Amino acid sequence: MHAKQYIQDLLQRALWQEGLEWPEKASVEPPREEEHGDMASNAALVLASSMGQKPRDLAQTLQEHIAGDPYLDRVEVAGPGFLNFFFKPEFWHQVLSDVFEQGSGFGASSAGEGERVLVEYVSANPTGPLHIGHGRGAAVGDSLARILRFTGHKVDTEYYVNDSGRQVQLLGRSILLRYKELCGEHADPLPQDCYQGEYIRDLARELFDLRGNELLYLDQERAEAECAEFGLKRILEQIRSDLREFGAEHAIWFRESSITEEGGVEGTLESLQQQGLVYESEGALWFASTRYGDDKDRVLRKSDGELTYFAADIAYHADKLARGYDRLINVWGADHHGYVPRMQAAVQALGRNRDDLQLLLVQMVNLLRDGEYVSMSTRAGEFVTLAEVCREVGTDAARFIFLSHKSDSHLDFDLDLVKKQNMDNPVYYVQYAHARICSVFKKARERGYIGEEELPSALGGLEAKEELDLLKRLDRFSEMLQGAARTLSPHHLSFYLRDLAGAFHSYYNKYPVLIPDDEERELCRARLTLLSGIAQVLRNGLSLLGVRAPETM
């Protein structure tokens, strides 16, 4: 059992003996200061004020109930009324048994209670290649999905493909114009609302190689449509392969057209209408989103008869909910934050709680090269693609950087920094820790300190402060993941791994593991056991970030 749970149970029993309930606001946490023990609780502080008692007196009463626990070295009342718990080393040793029993499942939990969650992420318009900003969304969405799965949620991942509407039409028009250039027609500069990127020329060239100039003989609308279809297909293929390369694979690719073409939007509008949430004004159809806290009502159908993007989005989310998910998580670029209230209003209008849709907003990424910001705009065709960045710095490094920042703060992605192989670039630091351990094991087997296939199992002898500290870190792994899942914050995992790697590197430099002296064989095997446990947790953690754990570097 993990330390925190153990103490919580202990305290709860002590409270019952006093006829008290565990207070909502009480906590059990590893304190910052070493002198405050392995775990500390403020339970007495929280309870005393409402009981008219002195916190320290109550703490002392609880302390007396707990005294004599076999795994505890001692319990102290401290400061204004904290209870500080000190474990015996044997308690920490059992963490390693758990690691070996559970292996790649160590750290997993059932905290999510099987909740069905759909994580939608990236969902970039298929009108151009993924750029670096999408990479951040991909890393966050993918890692979050993995963490949620690991913490007992039932997770699907989805990419919403905006394959209809005006932007696709513009894609077709852009390609067609470039295509006509290739056919020798006079080339005006592309209209401003067209996609200007070089990739449009590539698509036009490819189309020309396939079809010759036969598109010239189609009427404009038909030709644009064929260009759009072709471009969409190619770009989507590219997006899929970029994401696969990046280690983020969506289970479901949901096409907007599957809703718009099957009348899904109409159906959803009707159901809103039946609830009296829809009205006509100025020739347009409106959704009364202000009823659910939005700033103003939103148009569903414009006065020209066209449905808005928002209308399709409501239908899309209705579809998601109808598929049986308990909770929807959308990973969005923060520039869409203005869209959040109306979307949550929609979810409420669909008969669900506001929080059944959570929006994880990922702030923008500024790309830095040679100390200068690189400006980016999809439409103007100025951007650095995700694929280029991955080729330049490697997917492991890119993912780790993205996942080392909380998503609601801006991120300066410094290409020169990420290419460095030192602590500027923490991914190597963590990977290096894993490779080092693997290397020690290789040597240990060569020297016969341990059998070729044998997993170490010795647990005694690990009593140095640093050793116990490492064990405590392993003990916290599972709880940390639950926190990351609860707050939708994969970056907590990155920081945990960096700290764990740091503690290991430090230990490694101070204590020899492969001790030649035969009389120290047991200690050597105990330390190998510890290292093996650390390596397992590094592997488990890195795998949740979608980063490799190499055996050599």
Place this chain on the structure above:
RNA sequence: GCGCCAGUAGCUCAGUAGGAUAGAGCAACGGCCUUCUAAGCCGUAGGCCGGAGGUUCAAAUCCUCCCUGGCGCGCCA
């Protein structure tokens, strides 16, 4: 004008169920490789947690106001 996010060491950032003396990396300075990977380790220095009030045993964390930066506020997608 309104709204969202951010403001913590020189730089990049952690710190979200309010906890005890605010952390890490980089950069700076000084040390550690004939022994397990120096992509590493040890040490020194570095702070009015944007500002001002408030809530309480306790605030970087919660509330109010203000300052600065980014983003967003369409019958666009």
